[in-house]
Amino acid sequence: MAPPAQAHRSPSPSQPSGKGEVSDLKSQLRQLAGSRAPGIDDSKRELFKKVISYMTIGIDVSAVFGEMVMCSATSDIVLKKMCYLYVGNYAKVNPDLALLTINFLQRDCKDEDPMIRGLALRSLCSLRVANLVEYLVGPLGLGLKDNNSYVRTVAVIGVLKLYHISAPTCIDADFPPTLKHLMLNDPDPQVVANCLSALQEIWSLEASTSEEASREREALISKPVIYYLLNRIKEFSEWAQCLVLELVAKYVPLDSNEIFDIMNLLEDRLQHANGAVVLSTIKVFLHLTLSMTDVHQQVYERIKAPLLTLVSSGSPEQSYAVLSHLHILVMRAPFIFASDYKHFYCQYNEPSYVKKLKLEMLTAVANESNTYEIVTELCEYAANVDIPIARESIRAVGKIALQQYDVNAIVDRLLQFLEMEKDYVTAEALVLVKDLLRKYPQWSHDCIAVVGSISSQNVQEPKAKAALIWMLGEYSQDMQDAPYILESLTENWEEEPSAEVRLHLLTAVMKCFFKRPPETQKVLGAALAAGLADFHQDVHDRALFYHRLLQYNVSVAERVVNPPKQAVSVFADTQSSEIKDRIFDEFNSLSVVYQKVTTMSKIGFHH
């Protein structure tokens, strides 16, 4: 049966807390607890379901704890499971009541059905109550030795749960060495995998205080352990394979023979349909070959196809995770992916977070042979209805232009953007033309002709407006009406909301003054006066500075404001290569998606 529909709303102060329902449940549970009537289990099931459904939607049903425990004396496994779920949820906040459950859970841990032994042991360890840990040690010890592998897998994770409730109890009971033994000997691969997970967590946490734990943690990446796990790799589930491969990526082989052996062994993992397995394998390959330049490059070639296949199969979310990894590889070695640029073309229906990554990749792989096609494609996106992507595309064109391939054609395209008469396109293109002029002053003539025809009234975005004003100042000798445009902009000083624009305006007027003094003198006075009266500290200070500079010596002022300029050769990269390297070290982790290293963000307390 379904929980009542009105109860699905998340509880809010205006809604009933479900108190009435809970006391109802309480009395009904009580009636059933002692009954041994036939069909009683079915009625119990319905009631238990109700309790669980309230729990799910956030109604506090801890009040029926006692009754639930009373009802749990049953051989019906479905009932037992619901009861375990309930107990696990509320034991932590009701430690006294939790004690009530210990009895029946301990009894169930000795049941003849391994299913029930396992379930009871899992619930027992999930109580998360510190003063009950003494009751865990015995059943856990038995569980680890159980002849049923299901019980052992549960027990191994149980040890880890115990460690988190009370680390000393876990260590004193000598559980970690037992797990180590199981890891290296158990026939069941999931038991082995769970031992590995548990030991990694325990020893990483212990390592800060214990030398021995630190040594043990290192021993996990020793040759015998790694080889043992690798030899069993195909027995493991795909998830456990990821776990093992993550460990292997940390292993440092002695010589290149070892490296090739491992790579040959794992070669077919690259054909796995599970993206996580493939990425873990790639991490191993990349890390193993880091010092072998040629082989490392071959690895890039080898992993290209599988990565591209994963990107285009599966859900958009999975494909995004893989694409993020492809992205950092492309950024590290763009030349290897130069011929694959068509794979980075954006598709109509892709979410913008995917398109953004692709645009960055397209920018990175542009070279002599493909720039024309890439820029043509990007220009299509610039006319796109998706405005943020249209903007990014124009920026991408600009970045490619700054990389110096086929600048001629690109400048033409950029100038065409200015003529498209879409305000956001004009805005982005103006910013780019400004950057281009700083790098290629030789293009000023062509650019200025087009920029001069843009009406400053059509440019509203601060960055674009500032760029336009910068060009007006810098090239005022080539733009006939520069002083007059600056004049009208100065007249609207009060209406200009952006301080950045006002700062640029001050400087542009100064520059223009030195180039065309008679026409600019009046504007300069107005601009300085407006600047001095400006409420914004930076604008005010700059106006004051120019004012005093002019008072002091006009030719010095000219040298300060209009010095001979050198073309910028390289613009500063936003991300240092050191950080890129460290992100690469953390391949197949969130660092890649966030493009941040663990220590920079709050993610991660251990690896």
Add this chain to the structure above:
Amino acid sequence: MISQFFVLSQRGDNIVFRDYRGEVQKGSAEIFFRKVKFWKDDGEEEAPPVFNVDGVNYFHVKVVGLLFVATTRVNVSPSLVLELLQRIARVIKDYLGVLNEDSLRKNFVLVYELLDEVIDFGYVQTTSTEVLKSYVFNEPIVVDAVRLQPLSPAAIFMQGTKRMPGTAVTKSVVANEPGGRKREEIFVDIIEKISVTFSSSGYILTSEIDGTIQMKSYLTGNPEIRLALNDDLLIGKGGRSIYDYRSSTGSGAVVLDDCNFHESVRLDSFDVDRTLSLVPPDGEFPVMNYRMTQEFKPPFRINTLVEEAGALKAEVIIKISAEFSASITANTIVVEMPLPKYTTRVSFGLEPGAVGQRTDFKEANRRLEWGLKKIVGGSEHTLRAKLTFSQESHGNITKEVGPVNMTFTIPMYNASKLQVKYLQIAKKSSTYNPYRWVRYVTQANSYVARI
């Protein structure tokens, strides 16, 4: 290692919520939902599948309108968690037959039972429907599939064709049939998603086929299966295939760029006779994914003409030609085209005698929409639209419209020509002859014609 798992409805209600490690606060579902709903970051309208709020990492995948979410504080593999979320959805679907809000709500106890076995203390234990069967005891309450929204990919076979046994793909792998007996059958679906971009002059700029051979087995006793593909199938553009001395063009051979396989697939004789052998586990799974950029004949040609027709007016003519066999019918076709933002009115003209077609001008995002219920192979359809503008266009109207985007489904058609030549089931007895369904379908992924 994950801390919590939960499923939220479209409205943000918790349908199931499981806390595995108690490291992340209880209100995480609300924090997550608010963040996703009001996502606005750096021009992105849609929240990415992974993000971090106050040190908690949130992962989510959307499945049939539901949000499957996991949280963790650890720097885990995003691929692993997203893959896992997708897999959990699939396991639940295997059990419930139909996955949607209603079926989840009716079966939440069963779902909890599954979740307890899939993950323990944040570590994945198993996602195999097969293995889970022995641990899970609740019987699914099967919801009525008819009144439910169809979900892909199973549902694509249910549209407009009687050859397909519609209900079978929404059948639970554990529930018994009403008659008590299970029907022995196996489905093999070849699902291809095609992406094509045409230039303004009709040339193909880029094209790609992303295909999956999907299997769903209801066979008892897990017999071994052999699946034979085209024997001249080539894999890898030179270098990796043993056939690479042959010329790949002109021979008519199917050349895949790359492919990958499900864990259960054995490739012992794949290099020799292009045969896959496997013992299919219960439930639905992809046997093989493949990708192809070899040229292929696109199923549709799109011709678009945009002309100014006096001041403040323009005319758009879109012609769709179906270039496939007349025995095949495409369905649920939608053609879309962005119009200039100063468009105020659109009047449509369909061809005489048009049936099952609809037209719409979506004012909110200035988009023309043309829907066709079906298109028979070999036919052509034309739409005329007269646009009225509120301001004059700046000379070049073609820069203000398009591109034309098309979505469609074509059952029993595959663009790659990859085929399952035969599907052999290891025989238990001479009378054992289960139903086998091999079905093909092609869908548009991104089918775009520039103007």
